[in-house]
Amino acid sequence: MIPAAxxxxxxxxxxxxxxxxxxxxxxxxxxxxxxxxKLEKKGVKALTSxxxxxxxxxxxxxxxxxxxxxxxxxxxxxxDHLEALSIRGYFLVYGVRETRWSRIRRFFLYDWPAAxxxxxxxxxxxxxxxxxxxSTSYSLVASNPEWYYNFVGEDMAGGRDPRATAxxxxxxxxxxxxxxxxxxxxxxxxxxLFTHNSRVSILSFAxxxxxxxxxxxxxxxxxxxxxxxxxxxxxxxxxxxxxxxxFIHGTTELFAAALSGAAGLRIGAAVVFPxxxxxxxxxxxxxxxxxxxMIGVILMLFMAGLLEGFxxxxxxxxxxxxxxxxxxLLFWIAYYYIPRREDxx
Amino acid sequence: MSAAAAQANAxxxxxxxxxxxxxxxxxxxxxxxxxxxxxxxxxxxLVDLILIVLALFLFSLVMLWIGFASQSDITMVVWMLGAxxxxxxxxxxxxxxxxxxxxxxRLMGIRVVARDGGRLTADAVVARNLIRELELFLPLMMxxxxxxxxxxxxxxxxAGVLWSLTxxxxxxxxxxxxxxxxxxxxxxxxMAQRVKLDADIAxxxxxxxxxxxxxxxxVYGIFELQELxxxxxxxxxxxxxxxxxxxxxxxxRPVAEEDDVFLLSYYRQLKARLERKLLFGKxxxxxxxxx
Numbered sequence: 001m002i003p004a005a006x007x008x009x010x011x012x013x014x015x016x017x018x019x020x021x022x023x024x025x026x027x028x029x030x031x032x033x034x035x036x037x038k039l040e041k042k043g044v045k046a047l048t049s050x051x052x053x054x055x056x057x058x059x060x061x062x063x064x065x066x067x068x069x070x071x072x073x074x075x076x077x078x079x080d081h082l083e084a085l086s087i088r089g090y091f092l093v094y095g096v097r098e099t100r101w102s103r104i105r106r107f108f109l110y111d112w113p114a115a116x117x118x119x120x121x122x123x124x125x126x127x128x129x130x131x132x133x134x135s136t137s138y139s140l141v142a143s144n145p146e147w148y149y150n151f152v153g154e155d156m157a158g159g160r161d162p163r164a165t166a167x168x169x170x171x172x173x174x175x176x177x178x179x180x181x182x183x184x185x186x187x188x189x190x191x192x193l194f195t196h197n198s199r200v201s202i203l204s205f206a207x208x209x210x211x212x213x214x215x216x217x218x219x220x221x222x223x224x225x226x227x228x229x230x231x232x233x234x235x236x237x238x239x240x241x242x243x244x245x246x247f248i249h250g251t252t253e254l255f256a257a258a259l260s261g262a263a264g265l266r267i268g269a270a271v272v273f274p275x276x277x278x279x280x281x282x283x284x285x286x287x288x289x290x291x292x293x294m295i296g297v298i299l300m301l302f303m304a305g306l307l308e309g310f311x312x313x314x315x316x317x318x319x320x321x322x323x324x325x326x327x328x329l330l331f332w333i334a335y336y337y338i339p340r341r342e343d344x345x
Numbered sequence: 346m347s348a349a350a351a352q353a354n355a356x357x358x359x360x361x362x363x364x365x366x367x368x369x370x371x372x373x374x375x376x377x378x379x380x381x382x383x384x385x386x387x388x389x390x391l392v393d394l395i396l397i398v399l400a401l402f403l404f405s406l407v408m409l410w411i412g413f414a415s416q417s418d419i420t421m422v423v424w425m426l427g428a429x430x431x432x433x434x435x436x437x438x439x440x441x442x443x444x445x446x447x448x449x450x451r452l453m454g455i456r457v458v459a460r461d462g463g464r465l466t467a468d469a470v471v472a473r474n475l476i477r478e479l480e481l482f483l484p485l486m487m488x489x490x491x492x493x494x495x496x497x498x499x500x501x502x503x504a505g506v507l508w509s510l511t512x513x514x515x516x517x518x519x520x521x522x523x524x525x526x527x528x529x530x531x532x533x534x535x536m537a538q539r540v541k542l543d544a545d546i547a548x549x550x551x552x553x554x555x556x557x558x559x560x561x562x563x564v565y566g567i568f569e570l571q572e573l574x575x576x577x578x579x580x581x582x583x584x585x586x587x588x589x590x591x592x593x594x595x596x597x598r599p600v601a602e603e604d605d606v607f608l609l610s611y612y613r614q615l616k617a618r619l620e621r622k623l624l625f626g627k628x629x630x631x632x633x634x635x636x
């Protein structure tokens with residue numbers, strides 16, 4: 001015990017003091033703070049080469065100050081400041097390592113197709129589910145047209161139901177008089193289709209975490225609507241024309257729908273069967289792959305919206321429609337699945 | 346009574362420690378990130394939603410004006426695309442920036458980071474924000490769906506809303522305050538507020554007016570020191586009077602000096618004493634801990 005009798009001065013300037021520590025280092029912290037502010041506001045390009053060289057030095061100096069301060073200082077304001085400064089510095093120094101342009105380029109050249117390739121199993125499953133839905137409703141409606149009303153809602157059908165005449169159905173496909181009616185509204189229509197489809201796809205992706213079940217249900221319903229329509233048109237001998245009407249944008253749109261479902265299913269599968277990884281880690285890894293796929297899906301849907309809104313309304317020749325649809329399908333398949341050298345950067 | 350107070354102190358300290366996550370930089374320093382509270386997250390979301398609605402409103406006004414002036418329906422397309430982009434990419438766009446935070450998050454002093462300590466990638470940001478679409482709108486959809494379908498009874502609707510709410514409020518049910526989207530994208534939202542460097546109040550000459558004995562300084566620990574620092578930096582005369590009187594009563598000193606002189610001297614000498622002990626590896630957390 002220290003003898004309490006002698007009231008020695010508590011403050012007899014030791015050779016190390018936190019006051020001196022701060023006085024020595026404070027200039028570095030202020031310089032680092034200024035540099036970070038400049039970096040945040042104006043980006044890397046605004047820094048001179050001198051400042052760029054200073055950045056890691058100041059960052060390390062600040063981190064070392066933080067370590068020393070934690071071990072020696074009890075000044076709360078100082079500790080808080082150094083902690084906040086270090087965190088800010090860490091995320092800026094280690095944050096972005098490439099330019100925005102090279103990120104975009106890498107996404108289109110490698111990341112997007114690679115992500116789509118990696119969900120190929122899920123894509124096949126979802127495609128089969130859509131086909132199953134389509135064939136279910138097709139066979140049901142073909143055997144008994146009354147089923148149609150169970151599958152396609154009144155507002156969605158828009159008069160296209162078993163009671164309609166073949167002429168009317170023909171006109172909805174863009175042959176005959178209805179074709180030239182609303183040409184000025186085409187771009188509005190295309191935009192509406194794009195935003196609507198994107199939201200449905202986002203939903204089918206987001207529902208994936210519930211073990212992928214809602215995703216599969218949503219895709220099944222999409223197939224059901226499709227199959228019912230197909231049965232309706234082929235019963236009136238318009239199957240081939242309907243195919244063209246659907247094919248021109250459908251290859252892109254259905255592909256995108258299948259991919260969004262696959263992305264959702266990937267997450268659901270990772271949660272149920274994480275393998276050797278922890279569940280959280282598996283979900284996070286699947287989520288990142290699925291995120292890349294989803295950016296691609298939105299871009300695909302944008303193209304599908306263009307094809308549906310403009311292409312389908314302006315091109316009325318059925319063979320040409322088939323041609324464009326096939327071309328788009330081949331393009332997507334080639335873009336995604338033709339093997340290429342891995343990105344090494 | 347002091348045992349209960351000591352327990353309460355230890356409890357609040359461990360509660361604070363529970364929010365801290367180890368985050369070791371390549372240099373080997375633990376940044377001790379703190380998980381942002383659910384209140385801050387909600388506040389940030391609210392600010393962002395208000396800003397989105399405001400932006401949408403202004404955008405609609407401008408588009409209406411242009412539409413009337415030009416008599417063309419191309420503005421309709423621009424409006425629909427713009428609204429879609431604003432809604433979907435507001436969060437994504439801002440979180441891809443160098444501060445990884447939307448305006449709402451910046452205001453609250455929080456940001457998004459990757460859970461594994463790596464850099465925050467674009468796909469993670471996209472994944473966590475596309476899920477947001479579901480978290481925000483599923484409860485609303487359930488309500489709308491239930492109201493539209495007559496055959497759905499009130500109870501079924503309530504069950505649906507409850508189910509979707511457990512998804513939306515997922516962050517309340519886990520330690521790391523992760524949304525469903527955070528879980529899937531592998532991210533965290535942590536505190537990232539800026540702290541100004543305040544002046545060092547332990548240097549200068551004004552605080553050497555009095556000297557305290559070892560026994561007088563031995564009554565307090567680090568917690569009390571830092572509370573005293575807060576009061577001194579706050580410069581509120583009434584709080585200072587109260588604290589000074591408490592300390593005087595505790596160490597048995599008469600009221601003889603100005604409060605600020607007394608407190609500053611005491612703070613400085615207590616800090617010097619505790620820091621010296623710290624250098625020798627003795628960290629006294631609060632006054633209940635042994636000296």
